[in-house]
Amino acid sequence: MYRTAIEDLYKWKAKRNKKPLIIRGARQVGKTWLMKEFGRVAFDKTVYISFDNNQRMKDLFSSDLDVERIVIGLELYSGQKIDPANTLLIFDEVQEVPKALTALKYFNEDAPQYQIVCAGSLLGVALHQGTSFPVGKVEFLNMYPLSFTEFLTAMGNGQYAELLQKGDFAMVTTFKQTYIDMLKYYYYVGGMPEVVHSFSQNKDFVEVREIQQRILDAYEQDFSKHAPHDVVPRIRMLWNSIPAQLTKENKKFIYGLIKEGARAKEYEQAMLWLADCGLVHKVYRVNAPSLPLKAYEDLKAFKLFLVDVGLLSSMVRLKQATLLDGNELFKEFKGALTEQYVLQQLITLKGLETYYWTNNRGNAEIDFVVDDGSAVIPIEVKAETNLKAKSLKTYQEKFQPKLSIRTSMADYKREDWLLNLPLYAIETLRNL
Numbered sequence: 294m295y296r297t298a299i300e301d302l303y304k305w306k307a308k309r310n311k312k313p314l315i316i317r318g319a320r321q322v323g324k325t326w327l328m329k330e331f332g333r334v335a336f337d338k339t340v341y342i343s344f345d346n347n348q349r350m351k352d353l354f355s356s357d358l359d360v361e362r363i364v365i366g367l368e369l370y371s372g373q374k375i376d377p378a379n380t381l382l383i384f385d386e387v388q389e390v391p392k393a394l395t396a397l398k399y400f401n402e403d404a405p406q407y408q409i410v411c412a413g414s415l416l417g418v419a420l421h422q423g424t425s426f427p428v429g430k431v432e433f434l435n436m437y438p439l440s441f442t443e444f445l446t447a448m449g450n451g452q453y454a455e456l457l458q459k460g461d462f463a464m465v466t467t468f469k470q471t472y473i474d475m476l477k478y479y480y481y482v483g484g485m486p487e488v489v490h491s492f493s494q495n496k497d498f499v500e501v502r503e504i505q506q507r508i509l510d511a512y513e514q515d516f517s518k519h520a521p522h523d524v525v526p527r528i529r530m531l532w533n534s535i536p537a538q539l540t541k542e543n544k545k546f547i548y549g550l551i552k553e554g555a556r557a558k559e560y561e562q563a564m565l566w567l568a569d570c571g572l573v574h575k576v577y578r579v580n581a582p583s584l585p586l587k588a589y590e591d592l593k594a595f596k597l598f599l600v601d602v603g604l605l606s607s608m609v610r611l612k613q614a615t616l617l618d619g620n621e622l623f624k625e626f627k628g629a630l631t632e633q634y635v636l637q638q639l640i641t642l643k644g645l646e647t648y649y650w651t652n653n654r655g656n657a658e659i660d661f662v663v664d665d666g667s668a669v670i671p672i673e674v675k676a677e678t679n680l681k682a683k684s685l686k687t688y689q690e691k692f693q694p695k696l697s698i699r700t701s702m703a704d705y706k707r708e709d710w711l712l713n714l715p716l717y718a719i720e721t722l723r724n725l
Contacts, residue, residue: 294439294443294446294447294486294489294490294493295443295446295447295451296323296327296439296443297440297442297443297641298316298327298434298436299327299330299331299334301434302314302327302331302335302410302434303335305432305434306335306408310405311405311408311432312397312401312405312430312431312432313397313400313401313409313410313411313427313430313431313432314409314410314411314431314432314433314434315387315397315410315411315412315413315416315431315432315433315434316328316410316411316412316433316434316435316436317412317413317416317433317434317435317436317571318412318414318435318436318437318571319414319570319571319572319600320414320415320508320511320512320515320570321414321485321486321487321508321511322436322437322438322485322486322571322600323436323438323439323486324385324412324414324436325385325412326486327436328341328381328383328385328410328412329341329383331381331410332381332383335381336379336380336381336408337376337379337380338373338375338376338379338380338381339380339381339383340367340371340373340375340380340381340382340383341371341383341385342367342370342371342382342383342384342385343385343386344384344385344386344387344388344389344390344393345385345386345389346389347389347390349370350370350390350393351390353366353367353370354390354392354393354396355392358392358395358396358399359399360396360399360400360403360404360407361404363396364404364407367382375407377404377406377407377408378406380408381408381409381410382407382408382409382410383409383410383411383412384409384410384411384412385411385412385413386412386413386414387411387412387413387416388413388414388415388416389413393411394411394426394427395426395427397409397411397427397430397431398427398430398431401427401430401431402430414515414570414571415515415519415569415570416569437484437600437637437640437641438483438484438485438486438600438601438603438637439484439485439486439489440484440637440638440641440720441475441476441479441484441634441638441717441719441720442454442457442458442720443484444475444478444479444482444484444489445457445475447489447490447493448475448478448489448492448493449493450471450475453468453471453472453475456468457717457718457720457721458721458724460721460724460725462704462705462718465705465715465718466704466705469704469715469717472715472717472718473702473717475717476634476716476717478492479602479603479634480602480603480606480611480630480634481498481501481603481606481611481613482501482603483505483601483602483603483604483605483606483607484601484602484603484637485504485505485508485601485603485604487504487508488501488504488505488508488603491504498613499613501603502607505603505604505607506607508604509604509607509608512532512570512572513529515570516528516529516532520566521562524562524563524566527559527560527562527563528563528566528567530551530552530563531551531560531563531564531567532567532572532573533608534550534551535573535597535598535599535605535608536605536608536609536629537550538550538596538597539596539597539598539605539629539632539633540609540629543658544596544632545578545594545595545596546595546596546597548560557593564597571600572599572600573597573598573599573600574597574598574599574600574636574640575595575596575597576595576596576597576598576636576647576648576649576661577590577591577592577594577595577648577649578590578591578594578595578648578649578650578651579591579648579649579650579662582650582659582662582669582671582688582692582694583669584664584666584667584668584669585646585664585666586646586648586662586664586669587646587664590648594651596632596649598632598633598636598637599633601637602630602633602634602637605629605630605633606630609629611630630676631674631675631676631716632660632674634716635660635661635672635674635700635716635719636661638719638720639661639663639672639719639722641720642720642722642723643723644665644666645663645664645665645722645723646663646664647661647662647663648661648662648663648664649661649662650662650671650688652687652691657683657684657687657688658684659671659672659673659684659685659688660672660673660674661674663722668694668695668696669694670694670696670697670698670722671685671688671689671692671694671697671698672698672699672700672722673685673697673698673699673700674700674701674716675699675700675701675702675703676701676702677701677702680699680701680703680713682699685697685699685711689710689711693710694710695710696710696712696725697710697711697712698711698712698713698714698722699711699712699713699714700713700714700715700716700719701713701715701716702715702716703715705718712725
């Protein structure tokens with residue numbers, strides 16, 4: 294299936310002074326497949342090495358980190374000659390051998406001709422365990438579940454994705470029912486590659502839920518296997534509280550929903566662990582929507598979103614029948630699924646910082662405000678076609694942004710300062 298991240302890999306390959314590349318992302322978002330596919334289509338040869346339960350690699354990297362010696366070891370292990378110009382070296386689950394991460398510094402300094410791509414599901418966790426990380430000697434690429442336009446392509450509707458990218462909204466509106474139907478499927482299926490592949494082949498909603506449950510079980514096993522034992526119960530409780538946090542009217546994260554009397558200090562490490570694994574996204578409140586937004590963030594107030602809308606719909610046990618009841622899906626679970634969906638698309642757009650805003654009295658809230666370095670754009674999220682937007686009007690009168698966006702199930706429409714952008718077109722924000 295086509296992933297837009299492969300374009301980033303081609304750009305990396307074309308660089309004259311490239312550094313080893315580390316792909317970051319949650320488990321099962323498709324990192325291994327992407328690296329292998331890139332090696333297949335862009336290189337003569339690929340040497341793939343998984344560091345998971347690999348004693349030989351632990352031994353190879355345990356002594357000195359001389360690059361020549363390591364390359365000889367990799368050749369012996371793989372049974373292939375490594376020609377730097379035409380071979381892609383793939384290090385998978387690289388966090389399992391922390392000294393391999395350290396070795397990337399020496400590859401960059403002493404042997405930059407080798408083309409190395411690495412990935413690890415728990416890289417962030419590894420970095421908090423005192424690994425000597427090669428700061429400034431590597432490049433990063435963040436990978437997420439399939440976005441909605443990638444989902445369209447995977448479902449055989451690539452021409453609809455292209456229409457969105459072209460910004461031909463007259464034509465998009467003509468075929469809006471297809472987009473709405475596909476968006477409902479995406480809310481249920483989400484963007485985890487294995488789930489999307491299964492659904493594109495079989496259209497079996499039961500199988501979708503089975504695969505999603507397997508993925509959720511694998512995440513729970515990761516908690517037990519990799520997190521400090523004393524933190525595991527708190528990780529579980531925090532993780533399981535997220536659907537309830539998102540289905541309430543005010544989505545600001547409340548520690549008391551985890552358990553009565555819970556305090557931030559008790560759950561800091563658990564939250565950091567989930568964020569480091571890429572399983573949650575933290576969106577902070579800003580006190581003022583001014584550039585740069587980071588300077589105005591309120592670290593005590595935030596919303597917490599999951600890695601994938603399909604996994605969220607699995608956790609809240611959204612029924613298949615709900616998909617068939619007109620727009621009932623968007624009414625019943627509008628709070629949880631719609632904001633999760635929008636955030637999931639926003640984080641795939643490079644160069645955007647995403648926050649939310651509330652006034653000091655708490656009676657006006659903008660679901661997201663994004664900063665592209667040159668402007669702050671407010672985004673109000675509406676699950677249906679009810680377009681009353683009191684908070685957006687309050688925000689407009691107070692701050693007078695050049696552009697405000699309301700994203701909903703209504704058609705594309707531009708009027709003065711307000712742009713109504715259909716939910717299924719939120720990824721086109723970058724082009725606007």
